[in-house]
Amino acid sequence: MNNFKTYNRIARLYDLLDLPFEYGRYRPLRRVLFSRLSGTLLDAGVGTGRNFPFYPDGSRVTGIDLSPAMLKRARLRKHKLGTEIDLAEMNVIKMEFADDSFDGIISTFLFCVLDADHQQPALEELRRVCRPDGTILILEYVLPESPLPRFIMKLWAPWVRFAYGAEFDRHTEQYLEAAGLELVSKEFLYKDIIKLLTVRPDASGRPRN
Incomplete structure (x- = not known):
């Protein structure tokens, strides 16, 4: 993945750089997201936790990230x-979980860092590991x-x-249908710049190549 070195480099400073946004913007959104999920959950792109x-x-959560340095910070936060x-170093486009492993999947800003070539493969993997009646939440x-x-x-x-x-303009929803996912809803959680996609596996068929 192109951002492997980026996140290993920035991990030590990540929480500090993100601090104003975390407390001024993100924390209320995280509360909303997890109020909508339960059961066995996957935090895809867990970052520093x-x-x-x-x-x-009561939920059983697994968190994955590609960056060992980010996971190191997540483990420190876990113990604190x-x-x-359960934390694991794993690539979202090639996960090691069995099919239908999770009741719910959350992705907070992961798809903002996936380039166009990785968007559909990542969505296909989320679909594969999500149970047929499960929910996938994508925040971007x-x-x-x-x-x-817009200018700013x-x-x-x-x-x-x-x-x-x-990037601010990944437009992840354009890849959903080809990945075998159905868009349930699209809503803005912060002004018109942070969007939540609620999706689920499309019961009509598998990903379309």
Whole structure:
């Protein structure tokens, strides 16, 4: 994956760089996301473990990430908070789980860092490991329609690309149908720049190549 080196490099500073956004923007969104899930869960792209405080009681959670350095930070947070979670170094486009392993899957800003070639393979893998009646939640940034906020985000884009390997305009929903997923709903959780896709496996068939 192109961002392997990026996240190993930035892991030590990641939480510090993200701190204003975490407390000013993300924490209420995480609470909303995990209020909608239960059972056996996959946190895909677990990062440094910012989702840990919001896991629903009684759920069994597995978190994966490609970056060993990010997982090291996640393990430190796990021990500090006493979070019940299994952590594994794993590539989202080639996961080692059996089919139909999870009742719910959460992806917070993972697809922002996956380039176009990896979007559909990653979605196909999420579909494969999600149970037929399960739910997949995908949180991502988008460019707003309003001229001034759009202009400001475009100014930020080169830094975000350098520091995080992320983009604001991945348009992940365009890959859902080909990956064998059905869009249940699309909603904005923060202004018109952070979007939540609620999807589920399409019962009508497998991914379309």
